[in-house]
Amino acid sequence: MAEKRKLQKAETRKRIIAAAIKVYSEQGFSVPTVTIAEEAKVSHGSIFVHFPTVESLLICLLDSFSQSINNELQSLSESSGDIEKLLNMHINVLIQHEGFYKRLIKEAVYLPEEAKNTFIAIQSIVSIHFLQALEYEISAGKIKAVPFHMLFNTWLGLVHYYLLNGELFAPQDSVLTRYKSALIECFTALIKQ
Amino acid sequence: MAEKRKLQKAETRKRIIAAAIKVYSEQGFSVPTVTIAEEAKVSHGSIFVHFPTVESLLICLLDSFSQSINNELQSLSESSGDIEKLLNMHINVLIQHEGFYKRLIKEAVYLPEEAKNTFIAIQSIVSIHFLQALEYEISAGKIKAVPFHMLFNTWLGLVHYYLLNGELFAPQDSVLTRYKSALIECFTALIKQ
DNA sequence: TGATATAATAACTTATCACTCAATGAGTTT
DNA sequence: AAACTCATTGAGTGATAAGTTATTATATCA
Numbered sequence: 260m261a262e263k264r265k266l267q268k269a270e271t272r273k274r275i276i277a278a279a280i281k282v283y284s285e286q287g288f289s290v291p292t293v294t295i296a297e298e299a300k301v302s303h304g305s306i307f308v309h310f311p312t313v314e315s316l317l318i319c320l321l322d323s324f325s326q327s328i329n330n331e332l333q334s335l336s337e338s339s340g341d342i343e344k345l346l347n348m349h350i351n352v353l354i355q356h357e358g359f360y361k362r363l364i365k366e367a368v369y370l371p372e373e374a375k376n377t378f379i380a381i382q383s384i385v386s387i388h389f390l391q392a393l394e395y396e397i398s399a400g401k402i403k404a405v406p407f408h409m410l411f412n413t414w415l416g417l418v419h420y421y422l423l424n425g426e427l428f429a430p431q432d433s434v435l436t437r438y439k440s441a442l443i444e445c446f447t448a449l450i451k452q
Numbered sequence: 453m454a455e456k457r458k459l460q461k462a463e464t465r466k467r468i469i470a471a472a473i474k475v476y477s478e479q480g481f482s483v484p485t486v487t488i489a490e491e492a493k494v495s496h497g498s499i500f501v502h503f504p505t506v507e508s509l510l511i512c513l514l515d516s517f518s519q520s521i522n523n524e525l526q527s528l529s530e531s532s533g534d535i536e537k538l539l540n541m542h543i544n545v546l547i548q549h550e551g552f553y554k555r556l557i558k559e560a561v562y563l564p565e566e567a568k569n570t571f572i573a574i575q576s577i578v579s580i581h582f583l584q585a586l587e588y589e590i591s592a593g594k595i596k597a598v599p600f601h602m603l604f605n606t607w608l609g610l611v612h613y614y615l616l617n618g619e620l621f622a623p624q625d626s627v628l629t630r631y632k633s634a635l636i637e638c639f640t641a642l643i644k645q
Numbered sequence: 646t647g648a649t650a651t652a653a654t655a656a657c658t659t660a661t662c663a664c665t666c667a668a669t670g671a672g673t674t675t
Numbered sequence: 676a677a678a679c680t681c682a683t684t685g686a687g688t689g690a691t692a693a694g695t696t697a698t699t700a701t702a703t704c705a
Binding site: 456457460484485486496497499500504505506 | 661662663664665666671672673
C-alpha cells in the first residue's frame with residue numbers, strides 16, 4: 260500500500276509552505292518563487308507541482324493563518340470580559356504572528372482579492388470579541404460616548420500604525436513587544452469616561 | 453535668443469509630472485512607465501530624457517508634494533490654536549491630496565528610502581503643529597494624561613486606518629470627506645479629560 | 646523482476662519592464 | 676539659407692520572473 264510517496268509529497272508541500280511563510284515574512288510578498296524554492300531546498304518547478312499559481316500558494320497560506328489566529332482568539336476569549344485583558348490577548352496573538360501580519364498590512368494593496376477578504380474576516384472576528392468585552396462597561400456608562408466601531412477602529416488604527424512604522428519606533432525589534440503596555444495604557448486611558 | 457525650445461522642454465516635463473501624479477494616484481506606483489507616457493501624450497523614451505530613472509521621477513514628485521503640503525499647513529496654522537480647528541485643517545489638506553497621499557501610505561514599503569524619509573518629514577511637520585495646538589490645553593489639564601506622541605500617533609493611526617480601508621468604508625468616494633466630522637468628534641471626545 | 650505510476654527536476658518559454666540609442670525634424674545661430 | 680543644436684521619438688536590449696514540459700529517479704504493483 261502506497262505510503263512513502265504520499266508522505267514524501269506531504270513533506271515537500273509542508274516545506275514549501277514553511278519556506279514561503281518565512282521568506283514572505285522577512286522579505287515581503289514580491290520575492291520571486293525561486294527564493295522560496297531555495298529556502299525550501301526544493302526545485303523551482305516543484306512549487307508548481309503543489310500549487311498551480313503563486314496566488315494559490317498565498318491563499319493557502321492566508322487560510323491557515325486565518326484559522327490559527329481564530330483558534331487562538333477563540334480559546335483566549337473564554338476568559339473574563341475585562342478590556343485590558345482582551346487588548347493584552349489581542350496583542351499577544353499578533354506578536355505570535357508579527358512578521359507575517361506586518362507584511363499583510365504593509366502590502367495589502369498587492370494581495371489578491373480573496374486574500375484581502377480573508378484578512379477582513381479576521382478583523383471582523385476580533386471586532387466581535389472586542390464588542391463582547393466592551394459591552395458591559397459601555398452599558399455601565401464607564402466608556403466615553405463614542406460609537407463602538409469608532410472605538411474599535413481607533414484601537415486597530417493605533418496598533419497597525421505602530422506595526423507599519425515599526426522600523427521607526429523599534430528598529431530590529433518587535434514593536435508590539437516593546438510598546439504593548441504603552442499602547443494598552445494609552446487606549447484604556449482614552450476610552451474611559 | 454533660444455526661448456521656444458526651453459519652454460517646450462519645460463512643458464513636456466510638466467506634462468510627465470502631471471501624468472505621473474494622476475496615474476500613480478489612480479493605479480499605484482507599480483504602474484509601468486509606458487502608461488505615464490501615454491497619459492502625458494509623450495513617447496516612452498521622453499520620460500528618461502527628463503528623469504534618469506523612475507526612482508528619480510518619484511522623488512521629484514515627492515519633493516514637490518512635501519513642499520505643497522508644508523505650505524498649506526504653514527499658512528493654516530497661523531490661525532488660532534484650537535484643536536478641533538487644527539484637526540479640521542489637517543484633514544482638509546489631506547483631502548486636497550487624498551489620491552496621492554493614500555497611495556503613499558498604502559505602498560510605502562515599495563518606496564525608495566529617500567521617498568520614505570521625505571514622507572516621514574511631512575509627518576514630523578504635522579506633529580509640530582499638532583503639539584503647538586495642544587500645548588495650552590494640555591497644560592490647562594483639559595487633556596487626558598497620555599504622552600503627547602501617543603496622542604499624535606492615535607490621531608494619525610485613526611486617519612490612516614480610514615484611508616487604508618477607504619474601499620471598505622466609502623466605496624468610490626472620499627473617505628475623508630465622508631468621515632471627517634466623525635473622526636474629529638471621536639478623537640476630541642477621547643482626549644478630553 | 647519487470648511494468649507502471651508519479652514526485653521531483655531543470656532547462657525552456659513567454660511576458661513584462663526599465664532603460665538605451667540611432668534617427669528625425671524643428672529651432673537657433675551666423 | 677546653410678550649418679548645427681537639441682528635444683523627441685520608438686524600435687531595440689537585457690534583466691527578471693511566472694509558469695511549462697520533457698526527462699529522471701524512485702516507489703508501487705502484478
